[in-house]
Amino acid sequence: xxxxxxxxxxxxxxxxxxxxxxxxxxxxxxxxxxxxxxxxxxxxxxxxxxxxxxxxxxxxxxxxxxxxxxxxxxxxxxxxxxxxxxxxxxxxxxxxxxxxxxxxxxxxxxxxxxxxxxxxxxxxxxxxxxxxxxxxxxxxxxxxxxxxxxxxxxxxxxxxxxxxxxxxxxxxxxxxxxxxxxxxxxxxxxxxxxxxxxxxxxxxxxxxxxxxxxxxxxxxxxxxxxxxxxxxxxxxxxxxxxxxxxxxxxxxxxxxxxxxxxxxxxxxxxxxxxxxxxxxxxxxxxxxxxxxxxxxxxxxxxxxxxxxxxxxxxxxxxxxxxxxxxxxxxxxxxxxxxxxxxxxxxxxxxxxxxxxxxxxxxxxxxxxxxxxxxxxxxxxxxxxxxxxxxxxxxxxxxxxxxxxxxxxxxxxxxxxxxxxxxxxxxxxxxxxxxxxxxxxxxxxxxxxxxxxxxxxxxxxxxxxxxxxxxxxxxxx
Numbered sequence: 001x002x003x004x005x006x007x008x009x010x011x012x013x014x015x016x017x018x019x020x021x022x023x024x025x026x027x028x029x030x031x032x033x034x035x036x037x038x039x040x041x042x043x044x045x046x047x048x049x050x051x052x053x054x055x056x057x058x059x060x061x062x063x064x065x066x067x068x069x070x071x072x073x074x075x076x077x078x079x080x081x082x083x084x085x086x087x088x089x090x091x092x093x094x095x096x097x098x099x100x101x102x103x104x105x106x107x108x109x110x111x112x113x114x115x116x117x118x119x120x121x122x123x124x125x126x127x128x129x130x131x132x133x134x135x136x137x138x139x140x141x142x143x144x145x146x147x148x149x150x151x152x153x154x155x156x157x158x159x160x161x162x163x164x165x166x167x168x169x170x171x172x173x174x175x176x177x178x179x180x181x182x183x184x185x186x187x188x189x190x191x192x193x194x195x196x197x198x199x200x201x202x203x204x205x206x207x208x209x210x211x212x213x214x215x216x217x218x219x220x221x222x223x224x225x226x227x228x229x230x231x232x233x234x235x236x237x238x239x240x241x242x243x244x245x246x247x248x249x250x251x252x253x254x255x256x257x258x259x260x261x262x263x264x265x266x267x268x269x270x271x272x273x274x275x276x277x278x279x280x281x282x283x284x285x286x287x288x289x290x291x292x293x294x295x296x297x298x299x300x301x302x303x304x305x306x307x308x309x310x311x312x313x314x315x316x317x318x319x320x321x322x323x324x325x326x327x328x329x330x331x332x333x334x335x336x337x338x339x340x341x342x343x344x345x346x347x348x349x350x351x352x353x354x355x356x357x358x359x360x361x362x363x364x365x366x367x368x369x370x371x372x373x374x375x376x377x378x379x380x381x382x383x384x385x386x387x388x389x390x391x392x393x394x395x396x397x398x399x400x401x402x403x404x405x406x407x408x409x410x411x412x413x414x415x416x417x418x419x420x421x422x423x424x425x426x427x428x429x430x431x432x433x434x435x436x437x438x439x440x441x442x443x444x445x446x447x448x449x450x451x452x453x454x455x456x457x458x459x460x461x462x463x464x465x466x467x468x469x470x471x472x473x474x475x476x
Contacts, residue, residue, distance in 0.1 A: 131188025148184025166368025
């Protein structure tokens with residue numbers, strides 16, 4: 001009987017493509033799909049479409065799947081995050097042996113992953129929360145992979161995961177061990193938060209180019225193509241150029257017919273929630289999440305538009321200057337988005353004791369994932385020079401770039417806002433930068449207010465830190 005090198009549960013688009021990727025890289029893959037409703041024939045259809053002369057082993061039950069995988073068993077879960085993962089873990093446990101490995105390749109909440117790691121380790125089973133980025137194409141041809149959890153599992157799964165991962169020009173895999181507990185899924189969550197920021201920044205630039213400069217889709221597409229050959233080179237810029245020039249058979253642009261309601265699956269919101277809990281000002285990424293929430297209120301927006309009609313019709317006439325300024329503003333705003341994301345990684349690393357390697361994380365994001373870009377090389381370099389860098393914006397390259405571009409950045413944002421164009425992420429990014437560089441803030445007044453109405457106390461500049469005072473403000 002043929003025995004699988006690994007088992008994979010969940011044959012949706014991502015799961016099926018990962019299975020094909022494993023098989024293409026020399027692994028025998030046992031496959032199983034939960035039998036619910038229309039999903040009953042998923043395995044047989046997969047085998048009909050992909051199984052001919054391929055190293056796939058179909059399984060009709062979980063027990064059959066486990067029995068068809070060699071020890072220590074490696075079982076990959078590609079199912080919806082949340083309860084479905086726990087249900088599968090419960091179903092798998094009776095059939096697993098000491099030292100077997102379960103890998104959750106979905107977008108699970110890192111807190112759930114941390115809990116599962118502890119639960120499975122208490123039963124002698126290794127559990128790995130594995131962030132996977134790259135979408136359907138990445139899953140098939142090479143994603144960026146972020147494994148974390150039971151470190152004992154890594155020697156048994158390292159070659160397997162690195163073989164299917166995206167590769168850099170030197171052949172290095174975009175897959176490295178992240179850390180303990182839920183660290184792998186945490187890093188994937190932050191990746192998605194940065195992705196939210198990147199996408200919203202591009203959308204805001206699209207609004208400026210279209211509404212303020214009056215450029216058509218083809219013109220904007222060519223502009224993004226041009227930018228993609230410079231500092232802004234990235235997967236998201238590349239696909240945006242393709243999207244903008246895509247026409248239907250009617251000759252009409254498809255993007256103009258897509259309803260402006262952006263959906264989200266939860267990782268962006270989780271990122272914001274964690275930032276609030278950690279006291280990390282993730283302002284730009286938070287605004288990206290809020291922007292999607294705004295988009296999901298079309299009726300409210302329609303009513304507001306009727307109440308407050310747009311009376312600003314004047315276009316910007318200095319097109320050449322504005323386009324250059326737009327490019328620079330997008331680049332420096334992108335810096336802020338990544339700076340916030342990596343700052344959250346550092347904060348969480350300290351809090352959870354994960355000892356995250358920011359240079360290594362930026363390294364594996366250089367290919368395969370949605371936020372892959374030339375820009376990440378600068379981040380790798382920054383953290384290699386200083387692994388304990390307090391903020392990405394303190395690195396010489398980032399510091400000098402922001403200084404040289406900030407006037408155009410400020411001008412573009414102010415002109416955009418005056419023109420009535422919502423720029424939540426760009427504005428939040430600029431405000432974050434100004435807040436970060438403000439040595440003496442106005443929080444002294446806030447502390448005085450808190451002490452006035454709530455006796456919350458305050459510290460004094462002329463006394464030692466940690467010594468607190470209270471004033472009877474009504475008696476002076």
